[in-house]
Amino acid sequence: xxxxxxxxxxxxxxxxxxxxxxxxxxxxxxxxxxxxxxxxxxxxxxxxxxxxxxxxxxxxxxxxxxxxxxxxxxxxxxxxxxxxxxxxxxxxxxxxxxxxxxxxxxxxxxxxxxxxxxxxxxxxxxxxxxxxxxxxxxxxxxxxxxxxxxxxxxxxxxxxxxxxxxxxxxxxxxxxxxxxxxxxxxxxxxxxxxxxxxxxxxxxxxxxxxxxxxxxxxxxxxxxxxxxxxxxxxxxxxxxxxxxxxxxxxxxxxxxxxxxxxxxxxxxxxxxxxxxxxxxxxxxxxxxxxxxxxxxxxxxxxxxxxxxxxxxxxxxxxxxxxxxxxxxxxxxxxxxxxxxxxx
Numbered sequence: 389x390x391x392x393x394x395x396x397x398x399x400x401x402x403x404x405x406x407x408x409x410x411x412x413x414x415x416x417x418x419x420x421x422x423x424x425x426x427x428x429x430x431x432x433x434x435x436x437x438x439x440x441x442x443x444x445x446x447x448x449x450x451x452x453x454x455x456x457x458x459x460x461x462x463x464x465x466x467x468x469x470x471x472x473x474x475x476x477x478x479x480x481x482x483x484x485x486x487x488x489x490x491x492x493x494x495x496x497x498x499x500x501x502x503x504x505x506x507x508x509x510x511x512x513x514x515x516x517x518x519x520x521x522x523x524x525x526x527x528x529x530x531x532x533x534x535x536x537x538x539x540x541x542x543x544x545x546x547x548x549x550x551x552x553x554x555x556x557x558x559x560x561x562x563x564x565x566x567x568x569x570x571x572x573x574x575x576x577x578x579x580x581x582x583x584x585x586x587x588x589x590x591x592x593x594x595x596x597x598x599x600x601x602x603x604x605x606x607x608x609x610x611x612x613x614x615x616x617x618x619x620x621x622x623x624x625x626x627x628x629x630x631x632x633x634x635x636x637x638x639x640x641x642x643x644x645x646x647x648x649x650x651x652x653x654x655x656x657x658x659x660x661x662x663x664x665x666x667x668x669x670x671x672x673x674x675x676x677x678x679x680x681x682x683x684x685x686x687x688x689x690x691x692x693x694x695x696x697x698x699x700x701x702x703x704x705x706x707x708x709x710x711x712x713x714x715x716x717x718x719x720x721x722x723x724x725x726x727x728x729x730x731x
Contacts, residue, residue, distance in 0.1 A: 397646050398589075398604050400639055401429040401487065401508075401612040407623050408432075410464040412471055414617075419478050421617060421632040426639040429485035431508055431612065432475070434499055437462035439492035451624045472502045489513075496522045504528070506555075508612070511535030511563050514545050524552035531610060532556065533591050534576070535563035539583070546584050557610050558584055561591035565628040572599045577606060593628040597638040604642040607649070611642070670696030672721035673704045683712045690722075698722050 402422035408415040415432070422430045437459055445458040455461040467475070472488075479486040485505035490496045491513065506529035513519055514537045524530050530549045534542055542558065549556045560576040577588040589610030590603040600611045616629035630638065671692040679689060685707050692701035698721025699707070711728045 397428075398608055398642055399429060399485070399610045400427045400600070400642060401431050401485075401610065402427040402615045402635055403431045403591075403612050405431075405433050405614060405625050406435075406461075406465050407614070407616055407621060407625055407629065409621075409623055410466075412467060412474075415467070415475055416478055417617065418615065419475065419482055419484065422615060422635065423479075423482035423484050425615075425632045425635040427484070427635060429487050429505065430479050431487035431489065433465075433510070434467075434472070434488045434490050434495040435462045435465045436492050436494050436498070437466060439494040449624060469498055469501065472498065476502050476504075490519070490523070493519060493522055500526065506531060509533055509545070511537065511561055515541055517544060517548050520545055520548050521552065524549045524554040527552070527554050529555040529557065531589065531612075532558045533561045534559060534580075535561035535591070546586075555587070556584070557587035557589050559589040559591045559610065559612065562593065565593050565625065567592065567594040567599075567628070569594070569598075572602075574599070574602055574606060577603065577608060593625075595628050595630060597630060597634050597641065600638045601641045601645060604645045605649070613638070667695050667697045670694070671701040672696050672698030673701060673707060674698070674719050674721050675716045677718050679712055679716050681712055681715045685710050685712065693719065693721075695721070699724060 402425065404415065404418045408418060419430050441459050441462050443457055443459045447458050452461055455464060476486045487504055487506060487508055488499055489508045489510045490499055491510065496519065507523035508531045509520055509523065511533045514532065514534065520530070532542070532545055532549065546556065546558065558580040560573050560580065562571045562573055564571055572592065572594060574590070577590065580586070580588045587609035589608045589612070590599060591612040592599045593614060600613060603611050613635070614625045614629035615635055616623070616626045616631060619626060619631065671694050674691055674693045676689045676691050683689070687708050690704055690707060692704055707722070710730065712726060713728045714726060716722065716726055
């Protein structure tokens, strides 16, 4: 989580969540795809069903034909600790920061042993202050997603992190899958920055790259979006995900935007630097037809044409009534030496 206002880049996180569908091989494939796209970090979710849920947990949307209950689904999403260590090692080898959102104290402890670059608090855990405190107590950066929380609830969570002194980013998030343009809420980032005096970001579910580009333009320090290897993949988040190819476009766009933001232009200096090109692209006043010496110039014998090596085009009207000191040929740019002194 860094500050583009000081010339440092926005951290771009490719979110896997449960898109691996419980397959360790798929989880590793996501790491490679996200690294190949040029993102900074890969993020998973660490679920330990017995520690975070009950068999009676309702489905948000019944999508899985193989899991009778939501609890069964979380159980199928679990990886063992050695498997988490292998995922972390793979991410590190590919140059990615390794992140995973915990959903229980046991998951926090597991991830502390595995090693994460920071903590992402999922929208549904913002009110779970003890869990947030356990993350913040490590001193590592905490990214707080705001999807289902009002400002009062966020205030409490932010206070927990700040009390621990951990670096903080508060992320605008709309818990809609996919998120419509009208619900992205880019304006909230500025409100968070002013209210909390911390880094801000966007956790996006629009399945488009445009919110990320807009967030970078507005100075977001961190941006997260879901990734699916294909729009035909099974899973609840595919509809709200981008493909690796789209992620690569996003990364290229954000880095381009950062370079623009880091390089303010002085228009006067820019004009001075380009002075040698003015003769090619600007226009001069030229003679329309061959004009004899002594001709009194009228509007119909003057035109503005390239190159801009003579009297500038903006002077055309002011030349009407002036007398030629010498003959000029058709389409010849006029110079001030061609004219008799003004009366």
